[in-house]
Amino acid sequence: MDNSCHALCRALVTQNGLQPEHVDISQSVLYTSIMGLLLVTEKERELKLGTGQVGLCNVGNTCFLNAIVQCLSHTRGLRDYCLLKAYLQDKHSNQEPVLMNEFSKVLAALWECDSGDSKVNPGKFYRIFKEAVPYFSGYSQQDAQEFLRFLLDRLHTEINRRPSQRPAVIPNKEPTYSRFRISEEAFAMWQKHLDRDDSKIVDLFSGQLHSSLHCSICSHYSDTFDVFCDLSLPVPKVTFFTSFLVCADDVCLCICVSHTCCINTEQSYMMMLSVVKKSEYGRIVTLKECLDLFSQEEKLDKENSPMCDRCNRRTESTKRLTIQKFPRILVIHLNRFTMSRYSICKSSVTVSFPLTGLDLGPFGPVDCGPVLYNLYAVCNHSGTVNMGHYTAVCREEEGWCCYNDSCVSTIQEEKLQSNQAYVLFYELKSCSVHRK
Numbered sequence: 001m002d003n004s005c006h007a008l009c010r011a012l013v014t015q016n017g018l019q020p021e022h023v024d025i026s027q028s029v030l031y032t033s034i035m036g037l038l039l040v041t042e043k044e045r046e047l048k049l050g051t052g053q054v055g056l057c058n059v060g061n062t063c064f065l066n067a068i069v070q071c072l073s074h075t076r077g078l079r080d081y082c083l084l085k086a087y088l089q090d091k092h093s094n095q096e097p098v099l100m101n102e103f104s105k106v107l108a109a110l111w112e113c114d115s116g117d118s119k120v121n122p123g124k125f126y127r128i129f130k131e132a133v134p135y136f137s138g139y140s141q142q143d144a145q146e147f148l149r150f151l152l153d154r155l156h157t158e159i160n161r162r163p164s165q166r167p168a169v170i171p172n173k174e175p176t177y178s179r180f181r182i183s184e185e186a187f188a189m190w191q192k193h194l195d196r197d198d199s200k201i202v203d204l205f206s207g208q209l210h211s212s213l214h215c216s217i218c219s220h221y222s223d224t225f226d227v228f229c230d231l232s233l234p235v236p237k238v239t240f241f242t243s244f245l246v247c248a249d250d251v252c253l254c255i256c257v258s259h260t261c262c263i264n265t266e267q268s269y270m271m272m273l274s275v276v277k278k279s280e281y282g283r284i285v286t287l288k289e290c291l292d293l294f295s296q297e298e299k300l301d302k303e304n305s306p307m308c309d310r311c312n313r314r315t316e317s318t319k320r321l322t323i324q325k326f327p328r329i330l331v332i333h334l335n336r337f338t339m340s341r342y343s344i345c346k347s348s349v350t351v352s353f354p355l356t357g358l359d360l361g362p363f364g365p366v367d368c369g370p371v372l373y374n375l376y377a378v379c380n381h382s383g384t385v386n387m388g389h390y391t392a393v394c395r396e397e398e399g400w401c402c403y404n405d406s407c408v409s410t411i412q413e414e415k416l417q418s419n420q421a422y423v424l425f426y427e428l429k430s431c432s433v434h435r436k
């Protein structure tokens with residue numbers, strides 16, 4: 001504190017063009033005044049905030065938007081940044097940040113302290129969003145996760161601290177063999193990313209994935225690093241049978257819930273018995289299992305494998321994903337929708353997830369220690385692929401609230417775990433690795 005006081009004193013003196021000998025401010029006075037100012041600002045801001053427990057009107061199949069906006073509205077770092085309009089000083093571009101302005105207006109209306117309205121209309125915000133992202137025009141139901149990605153991307157572009165047209169400087173990749181090669185390479189790639197893309201959105205949501213490719217011919221490891229704003233996790237398939245009937249001709253009928261198909265053979269009866277024996281019946285999948293599946297080693301055949309740096313050709317290889325840099329806000333997408341040849345299927349397996357202390361350490365760099373996250377919002381999807389509905393559940397000062405378009409109601413913590421959880425929002429609690 002003493003050092004920063006000195007620095008601040010110097011800065012004030014030089015900025016005002018004052019002569020140091022004419023300035024008579026003691027450090028403690030300066031410190032007290034600044035702390036006082038900060039406290040006043042903090043208080044003023046606190047006073048201006050309502051409960052935030054305000055619903056959003058559905059303006060025509062917009063539950064996907066409402067649910068995501070409520071989750072983002074409960075992302076404190078983003079909310080305060082919007083309410084204080086800090087992006088106006090932050091952004092590089094001279095262009096009007098139209099979408100960010102409108103998004104901030106929605107958040108401001110949601111957090112207004114004595115708003116007579118019990119709900120906010122996001123219509124104008126949605127219209128401006130659709131102008132920016134024509135992919136979303138039309139009135140059909142949209143995917144909440146896709147909307148989140150497009151929204152964060154657009155907001156980032158508007159409030160980027162770096163100029164938009166900047167030639168990427170590609171450094172010559174010198175092979176280094178130091179012990180810290182991976183972390184050095186990852187850091188260099190991250191810096192390169194920040195050179196072009198640096199915003200509050202990046203500060204909060206961006207992390208870095210490390211993909212390690214191991215060549216089966218020459219044993220060479222090729223490493224690539226990619227920025228991510230959410231982790232899209234596969235949901236493991238669970239096959240279980242809910243009921244069976246014995247027919248008159250002693251042939252069993254099994255109904256397999258996860259594939260919604262009926263098998264009418266004796267074999268299926270045996271299959272069912274073995275499944276029940278393995279106590280797979282009604283099993284709940286854990287979030288850790290989804291993460292395990294995401295980061296498990298994947299065998300790639302020659303055709304699907306990228307080039308091996310050393311062999312200089314496609315070879316059989318194995319690929320593994322780990323998290324190199326942990327984001328402050330971790331968005332987890334439970335990928336319930338899978339494309340089959342003719343249609344899209346939705347998995348309604350219950351995925352249980354921890355509300356506090358989700359440890360991502362095991363999915364990070366070797367020996368990175370525990371990296372703990374706490375849950376603060378969930379975007380739920382109920383119904384089927386074509387007839388679905390999105391709602392949000394968010395953590396409040398006391399307990400949890402469910403946001404179902406314009407309806408807001410409290411919800412018991414026990415009811416958070418359901419087979420509808422679709423996008424999970426976690427906040428970093430502690431991280432023992434050095435965050436650069």
Ligand SMILES: [Zn+2]
Pocket residue numbers: 215216217218219220308309310311312315
């Ligand atoms: Zn090779």
